[in-house]
Amino acid sequence: MSLTNLIKMRPEIGDFLVSRISDIPTKPKFVGGVFPKTSNYSQIGTAFDYAFRFELLRKYPHASEKQWVSKLGALQIIANPDANMKKWKDPAINTIESAKSVRKQYYLSPNNSNLRKLVEMCFRLSHLDVVYRELKFPSGSVPKNGLMPAPQKQDVDDVVLMLSKSKNFLDSRRFSQSSIIALNPTFGYYSELVGGADADIITSFSLIDLKTSTHPNIGNYELAQVVGYYMLMQMNNENPLQISLNRVSEFPTVHEIGIFFSRFGVEYMIPTNNIILSRDDFLEFIRMVDHPPEVVVDPLQKLRKVGHFRSKALNEMGIKNVEDLAQIIDIDRKKEMVKGIGLDKLSSIAKNYLEHNIELRKGVMIEEAKSQFDFNDEVYLDIETTGLSYDSQIWLIGMLFKKSNKLILLFAHESDEEKDILKQYMKQVSNVKGDIVTFSGHHFDEEFIGQKLKKYRLWNNSPKPNFVDVLSVVRDTIEIPVSNNLKDMAAWMGYNFKHPDLAGYMMPGLYREYLISRDQELLTKLQEYNEDDIRSLTHVVSFIRDVLS
Missing domain, CATH: 1.10.150 (DNA polymerase; domain 1)
Known part of the structure; x- marks a missing residue:
């Protein structure tokens, strides 16, 4: 989930955000736009975001730049245990380093030739963004030059033209050598509240969202998105939940929020005097996020x-x-x-x-399927987090040691105890010789814990435990007639959940509620939910092994 997805999936939240605007300015006319020659819309948008930021940094070197998302994508390729990913590790690293070098050359000599080289590198970086944001790993053969795949010439032309359309905007009063300029800022804990949110640009004067839309629109969704960023920024500044963990420095008091449509060189701004936000609005927004309406599923x-x-x-x-x-x-x-x-x-x-039939996937033999499920399942593990990005907090690590049936739940009773429970986790797994078994389909638990251990420098010299992602094994070998959701799968296989009404997306909100209320019944519910996930996973593995045998 993220702010943008939240607004798409929950129209009532979008309506609430837009209702905070007391006077919506007249919408501009869009004429003389730059239109793409291919259908690579998403990749073009990502490449333009990089190119725009690089150009802004050339003009205003004091601007604060966040870590490139492409670097995080490269780290995921490096950490991926899949044998097919080994050949992509060097191209991922080489692309990051080459992009730095090409950007430096462009800054020294900002001519058209160097600009095109820079834009081309922005497209190569976009392949790594997709790995991080969508967990779509590269496939096929590696290009001969040892970098991520090259873009089409028409797409490079497209981004270069959009940059030319952006010149007047970059030279406007919103940017200066003395103003604060933050690129892709997040709002600490309050970004996690919605599962992730980062604005494009915040300056001393403005909060700006960039759009590369070919058919620009300023409707409820677009307005809600930019007001949502402003809401989160103000919540970070005023901290209505009095959270101490993962706060970021206060942002400036901006005078306007809005959108820049790069294909048309058109801006649409709303004075912040037209936006009414109070502490009650912050708390109502949090309540709406944490308590979605009940949905009846077919x-x-x-x-x-x-x-x-x-x-x-x-x-x-x-x-x-x-x-x-x-x-x-x-x-x-x-x-x-x-x-x-x-x-x-x-x-x-x-x-x-x-x-209750399970079928083998096409081309998979029974002995191959059996061998895939013949892992050494010493520990079953599941984590709970405040969001899906690595900026989020791990607040519960649950582990079940199979041989002893010993369940250990490492729970963060305070919002600043993430490092403490990770230290306890390291002690628990230091002597594990077998496999740690999880369920996500993309090694979520393994990579999330790995990123946090790096952050706190908690890696020791002991060998790293081997992780097995059961959903990945399922996808490779067998066809189960239910969705790839652990709850659906385990229930179909006969597991009885203690809290069948609870779902994963509810957990961050319930945890926030616990931090405020300290309700012991709620604490028990959170712990039992995690235990259910772990024990249901052991049930799934046993069921599949029995069927295959």
């Missing part, structure tokens, strides 16, 4: 390959539940397509769901 959505849109389409076809889907026998009807997948395939998944 039971069809528990099936693999059936999400929101396919379940809706199936409902429109008269198929209301798993039994209806499993009982389809009409040959002609089975040939029908449901959002790109055959009804016969979905019907087969529904039958497997009802009959």
Whole structure:
């Protein structure tokens, strides 16, 4: 989750943020824009963000620059144990170093040739951003020059033209050699509140969001996004929850917030005098984030390959539940397509769901599947965090030692105890010889703990334990007829949860509530939720092993 996703998924939060604007300025006209020649919209946007920041730093060297997201992406490639990632480790490192060198050359000689070289490197960096933000790792062959893949010429042209459209904006009163200029600032704990949020630019005068949209719009979503950043900035400054952990320095009192549309060289600004925010508004925003409305989930959505849109389409076809889907026998009807997948395939998944069948993936032999699940599961582990970014805090590390059935829950009772529970974790795993088993599909627990241990310099000379991500093994070997959600999977396999009404997205809010209330029943609920995740994972592994044997 992030601020932008929160606003997309929860329209009531967007409405609340926009309602804080007392007077919405007239929207500008957009003419004479720069339009892309390819459909690489996301990559172009990321490359432009880098190029714009680099150009701003050339003009205003005193601006504060955050660590490049691409560096974090490179670290994830380096830490990825997948054998296919080894060949990408050097290109990831080389791309970061080459980008620094090319930027330095451009600053020394800011001509068009060097600018194009810099923009090209921005595109190469964008491949690493995707690794960090979306956990999409590179594939295919490594380019001969040992860097991340090169962009198309038309995309480089596009970004260069957008930079030319941005010249007047960069020379405006918002930027000066004496003003504060913060690039991609986050708002400490209050960014974690929404699962991650970083504005594009904050200066002594303005808070600015950059948009590379080809069809610019200033609607509820865009307004809510920029007001949301302003809300989080003000919450960081005033600290309504009185949180001591992960605070950042106070931001300046900006006079305007708004959006710069780089394809048109057009800005849209709202005076902060037009935005009404009080402590009550901060607390109401927190309440809304922490307590989403109850959503009734269609039971069809528990099936693999059936999400929101396919379940809706199936409902429109008269198929209301798993039994209806499993009982389809009409040959002609089975040939029908449901959002790109055959009804016969979905019907087969529904039958497997009802009959508790597990199938091997295409091309996988039974002995291969057995060997994949024949890991040395010494410890089962699950962590709870305040968000999904590495800026977030680990507040609970749960470990179950299989042989002794000993459960250890390392809980941060104060918001500044993350380092303490990590020290305790290191003591507990120092003698582990077997595998630490987790469930995420992308080694989330392993990488999150690893990043935190580096942050606090807690690595010791003992060998690093080996992690096994069960969901990754499942995806490689077998097809289970439920979604890749641990709760759905374990419940289908017969595990009874103590708190089936709780979900992962609720945990950060409940933890914040505990820090304020110190409610012992709530503490027990948080601990039992984590224990459920760990014990349900042991149940899933045992179930699969029994079926395969």
